[in-house]
Amino acid sequence: MHIIILGPPGSGKGTQAQRIASGMGLKHLSTGDLLRDSVADGKELGTKARAFMERGLLVPDEIILGLIKGELASLNGEGWILDGFPRTQLQAEALSEILEEKGVDIDHILLIDVDPDVVVRRVLGRRVCQDCNAVYNTATLEEGKKEICGKCGGRLVKRADDEEDTIRRRFEVYKEQTSPVLGYYDKRYGGHITIEGAGDIDEITAEIIRKIK
Numbered sequence: 780m781h782i783i784i785l786g787p788p789g790s791g792k793g794t795q796a797q798r799i800a801s802g803m804g805l806k807h808l809s810t811g812d813l814l815r816d817s818v819a820d821g822k823e824l825g826t827k828a829r830a831f832m833e834r835g836l837l838v839p840d841e842i843i844l845g846l847i848k849g850e851l852a853s854l855n856g857e858g859w860i861l862d863g864f865p866r867t868q869l870q871a872e873a874l875s876e877i878l879e880e881k882g883v884d885i886d887h888i889l890l891i892d893v894d895p896d897v898v899v900r901r902v903l904g905r906r907v908c909q910d911c912n913a914v915y916n917t918a919t920l921e922e923g924k925k926e927i928c929g930k931c932g933g934r935l936v937k938r939a940d941d942e943e944d945t946i947r948r949r950f951e952v953y954k955e956q957t958s959p960v961l962g963y964y965d966k967r968y969g970g971h972i973t974i975e976g977a978g979d980i981d982e983i984t985a986e987i988i989r990k991i992k
């Protein structure tokens with residue numbers, strides 16, 4: 780199965796993509812995680828990307844396309860869920876070309892929809908494991924366990940782009956540059972599945988799985 784998951788920053792798409800990937804045996808490909816790994820490794824690509832990410836702007840298409848092409852090429856016919864990609868019409872068109880060459884079809888396009896104010900609250904509490912990229916929220920982490928990853932014991936940190944003004948900018952960028960991607964897919968595939976992203980995490984996962992099975 781091949782799935783694209785889209786949604787504004789903080790909509791929970793990363794969390795849901797991880798859950799669906801592990802529940803359905805799919806490879807989780809997140810351009811945000813790949814970029815953060817490159818930044819942490821001090822790679823040249825990471826150094827270039829970092830300035831854009833910290834300002835809440837999109838990383839240039841050619842950097843992202845280089846990154847994702849490499850990842851897709853390394854797969855051996857596995858199913859995948861693409862999280863945070865494509866984020867511009869140009870990326871969407873490039874992905875269509877890559878997939879046509881490979882003879883791969885996209886099965887589902889999911890949109891996790893959520894109100895900007897819910898997003899700001901959620902993103903300010905978001906913590907990410909430095910080692911395994913698991914995502915948490917201070918609102919649901921137990922007292923005394925707010926800094927340690929329950930899965931691998933790594934340190935939980937706040938993302939550098941999770942500040943209020945940056946989040947609001949990322950929301951604007953999403954509206955201007957990423958929303959049109961949905962229009963592109965609606966024309967090409969005749970629609971997408973919208974999931975309300977404000978509710979309980981487990982219920983949202985269950986709803987997604989119900990809708991795509």
Ligand code: AMP
Pocket residue numbers: 788789793810811812814831832833835836837838839843862863864865866867870940949
């Ligand atoms: P995310 O983890 O998906 O929220 O991504 C974090 C940041 O990485 C974004 O705010 C962008 O700066 C950058 N980024 C991730 N994916 C893309 C993409 N497909 N195109 C451009 N920039 C991206």
